[in-house]
Amino acid sequence: MKNLILLFFSALAWGCCETPKYEISLRPSEYVTTLVGTQSDYSLSTGNTYPAVALPWGMNFWTPQTGKMGDGWAYTYGSHTIRGLKQTHQPSPWINDYGQFSIMPVRGKDKVDENARQSWFSHQSETAKPYYYSVYLADHDVVAEMAPTDRAAVLRFTFPESDESGVVIDAFDRGSSVKVLDEHTVAGYTTRNSGGVPDNFRNWFVIRFDKPFSGFRVFNGKNELKGFEAEGEHALAAVYFTTRRGEQVTARVASSFISGEQALRNLETEVGDADFETVKARAQERWDEVLGRIEVSGGTEEQYRTFYSCLYRSTLFPRKFYEIDAKGNPVHYSPYNGEVLPGYMYTDTGFWDTFRCLFPLLNLVYPSVNAEIQAGLANTYRESGFLPEWASPGHRGCMVGNNSASVVADAILKGVTPAEDVATLYEAMLAGRDKVHPTVSSTGRLGHEYYNTLGYVPYNVGINENAARTLEYAYDDWCIAQTAKMLGKDEDAKRLEKASQNYKNLFDP
Structure with missing residues (x-):
């Protein structure tokens, strides 16, 4: 590149x-x-x-x-x-x-x-x-x-x-x-x-x-x-x-x-x-090599120091959680089921914090790295039944939303995701709309039964940040809809486009 x-x-x-x-x-x-x-x-x-x-x-x-x-x-x-x-x-x-x-x-x-x-x-x-x-x-x-x-x-x-x-x-x-x-x-x-x-x-x-x-x-x-x-x-x-x-x-x-x-x-x-x-x-x-992917000019030395110090921070996480075996193949200890399995795994990131800026940057400047990350996300779904929302090293209870969907959708739409993992990750995005992790409520969609029937998460059902969750879920539905369109899943796309308008239910006329 x-x-x-x-x-x-x-x-x-x-x-x-x-x-x-x-x-x-x-x-x-x-x-x-x-x-x-x-x-x-x-x-x-x-x-x-x-x-x-x-x-x-x-x-x-x-x-x-x-x-x-x-x-x-x-x-x-x-x-x-x-x-x-x-x-x-x-x-x-x-x-x-x-x-x-x-x-x-x-x-x-x-x-x-x-x-x-x-x-x-x-x-x-x-x-x-x-x-x-x-x-x-x-x-x-x-x-x-x-x-x-x-x-x-x-x-x-x-x-x-x-x-x-x-x-x-x-x-x-x-x-x-x-x-x-x-x-x-x-x-x-x-x-x-x-x-x-x-x-x-x-x-x-x-x-x-x-x-x-x-x-x-x-x-x-x-x-x-x-x-x-x-x-x-x-x-x-x-x-x-x-x-x-x-x-x-x-x-x-x-x-x-x-x-x-x-x-x-x-x-x-x-x-x-x-x-x-x-x-x-x-x-x-x-x-x-990594920092030099972006060259800057026209600034002061102090500004260069600020820029590259921030880019350094942006290329630390998510971290590799895979190793190389005796045959030279990637293999990982699964923080989700405790088994040693083939393939890539990355961890230590929360998508609530990073979906807006970090992952679009990876797709733009470091697509080969994000290809491995996406392969690791497919493995996470295979090993746990969920995409992570905050992983360190396995599922952790932190923040709200289902923004793994936006991270996965963005990589698929930009052609970064390995072809062999696209179907699995599309399935994972859809599956995450209808369930919540049994012990880590920030993984999956807490309140999905309300959101999918009423079009919002109510304030009085014992679920905190209900407005934020509704907004996040609606945005993530829009992201999945774009992927469905690209894959020719027209019925899914139509249903998800409609769900993406659920943000309107939070406005009081």
């Missing part, structure tokens, strides 16, 4: 026309700051973001963690200490996280739990890019760096001279395991989640260090255990090294929602023996 070239000269779009203009001179990824929107907390949002170190639409993100374990505000700009470098899958603080664990370099064998190991840091010693993060952890005199792949990452720690240099692996509470496999490797799993998962949900991880351990310890909560393994409510491991000043220790880490074996496969295929700088360079190249 040729680059989409946008020329912005509007004073409304770019501010005063007398502002000095600059030619774009940096790689697109260099204009991005991942810290935009992080000066937030529960009481006041200025974005509710965190500095995600990731690849576009990557399965795993990494972030410095300033908040306590389980806090939806994992990183807040006003904080002064870092507790760990966390693998995260959080789409928003309100939905919170799942499958998370953290890695934290330390100096001192008493620095294990999240309060003891936290370290003061300064933003002046912090570099936050999509493809790279670096911070100086003052209490440990350690520089920590991260560079990502889709399902793995490389972390590099520059230690002081010490015989108590170490790394704490925290698999978090609510059920987890860690095991020291050999003098270079730690593996484990975490089950921590915020809902939307089957009973057999696990995120398996493996961490391989390039320096042998001089010692290690394993814990369940605050209780140190004998042996190589800890499994229980809250598993942690601490591995130790004797280091000279300035010595660098590299940790290669990957995870999988399928199995421990698949986690190792992800590590070997996405990282292998590649060093830190190689992984970092590959990640930046990928971001330049």
Whole structure:
């Protein structure tokens, strides 16, 4: 696809026309700051973001963690200490996280739990890019760096001279395991989640260090255990090294929602023996490719930074929730039925938030990505009987409407959807008009029996946001009607066009 070239000269779009203009001179990824929107907390949002170190639409993100374990505000700009470098899958603080664990370099064998190991840091010693993060952890005199792949990452720690240099692996509470496999490797799993998962949900991880351990310890909560393994409510491991000043220790880490074996496969295929700088360079190249699909000119450097920082945010979610098997085929753990199945799966998006802007952008600029997303939506319907409205990773109860219909219809009408999935997705849109999920009322259509007979959802039947639901359902019926027309389903189109006029029932003459 040729680059989409946008020329912005509007004073409304770019501010005063007398502002000095600059030619774009940096790689697109260099204009991005991942810290935009992080000066937030529960009481006041200025974005509710965190500095995600990731690849576009990557399965795993990494972030410095300033908040306590389980806090939806994992990183807040006003904080002064870092507790760990966390693998995260959080789409928003309100939905919170799942499958998370953290890695934290330390100096001192008493620095294990999240309060003891936290370290003061300064933003002046912090570099936050999509493809790279670096911070100086003052209490440990350690520089920590991260560079990502889709399902793995490389972390590099520059230690002081010490015989108590170490790394704490925290698999978090609510059920987890860690095991020291050999003098270079730690593996484990975490089950921590915020809902939307089957009973057999696990995120398996493996961490391989390039320096042998001089010692290690394993814990369940605050209780140190004998042996190589800890499994229980809250598993942690601490591995130790004797280091000279300035010595660098590299940790290669990957995870999988399928199995421990698949986690190792992800590590070997996405990282292998590649060093830190190689992984970092590959990640930046990928971001330049994705962000560079849109070229801007005629603005100031600050405006370029705003534009590309926002485009970075627009290409994080929905995330890949599929992996590549030994034969090179896409395969996924289903967050809907707990089975491992072939094909694509994406998650961590709410269509109430994204159907107006994000998905039309994907169709326009990144159609091959949305083709995979649509194939994943077809799989969601096959595996759960519903299209998702808010997925993280499975169906979550949040917001109103049936806007999966508009997302699916738009992709079909623009020729993005894989041909083999069109019939399934059309069936899914129609099916969603007449039912609601038995346990997640935001999935399907709550109040469909009223809407389909009266032409609106009444205010006095115990269903909140009844006017909003009526408006959303009417719009979504119009979207399905357009798809029916294109597919030659004339009777469906006529019926749905009539239903799309239900918005008029909310007007009081």
